[in-house]
Amino acid sequence: MTERIVIASHNRGKIEEWSILLRRWPYTPVSAAELDIAAAEEAAPDYIGNATLKAVHTSRLSGLPAIGDDTGLEVDALAGMPGLRTAEWAHNLGGWTLAFEHLADRLNLRSGAEAHATLVCAVAFIEPGGRPRVAEARVRGVLGWPPTELPAPAAWFTPDAEAAMIQDGVLLHRRLAFEQIVSP
Numbered sequence: 001m002t003e004r005i006v007i008a009s010h011n012r013g014k015i016e017e018w019s020i021l022l023r024r025w026p027y028t029p030v031s032a033a034e035l036d037i038a039a040a041e042e043a044a045p046d047y048i049g050n051a052t053l054k055a056v057h058t059s060r061l062s063g064l065p066a067i068g069d070d071t072g073l074e075v076d077a078l079a080g081m082p083g084l085r086t087a088e089w090a091h092n093l094g095g096w097t098l099a100f101e102h103l104a105d106r107l108n109l110r111s112g113a114e115a116h117a118t119l120v121c122a123v124a125f126i127e128p129g130g131r132p133r134v135a136e137a138r139v140r141g142v143l144g145w146p147p148t149e150l151p152a153p154a155a156w157f158t159p160d161a162e163a164a165m166i167q168d169g170v171l172l173h174r175r176l177a178f179e180q181i182v183s184p
Contacts, residue, residue: 003028004064006029008067010033018069024182045084054069059127072085073157074118076116107143109143114142117142118139120139123178135177137180151171
């Protein structure tokens with residue numbers, strides 16, 4: 001029997017992605033939601049700090065290894081906004097669809113303009129009583145219109161590099177950050 005690892009999230013999409021990524025590890029994934037562990041407050045000044053807060057909080061409360069992540073979208077024309085608070089920004093605008101329609105209008109995307117941006121994902125893994133292992137991946141690309149069928153915010157994003165934005169059900173920025181954790 002393999003040991004459980006807690007995915008420090010209540011977001012179903014992230015939980016599904018992490019379940020796919022963790023197949024390579026000798027752990028059985030379980031979500032913080034399944035264990036009734038409340039989400040950690042994202043109070044750090046950067047992505048790695050927030051990912052670490054989530055992992056440490058979840059590991060401490062569960063007594064199990066935990067993995068946390070924090071993601072964001074940084075739009076060059078908006079001085080890096082919405083950035084660290086991307087999920088909160090989307091929520092405050094009524095959800096991902098309305099938030100990106102707002103961006104499309106603000107950046108003139110519907111008229112064919114493109115906006116350079118970066119998708120960021122930081123990951124932290126910790127075992128009980130251990131020190132966190134952390135990594136951050138940044139994927140440069142452009143925002144465009146119309147959106148694709150990918151999960152937000154990737155639906156509006158095309159990477160600069162010739163890489164699939166989603167592979168085996170996992171978004172590129174999350175996969176790249178995780179690969180740094182498993183191959184330190």
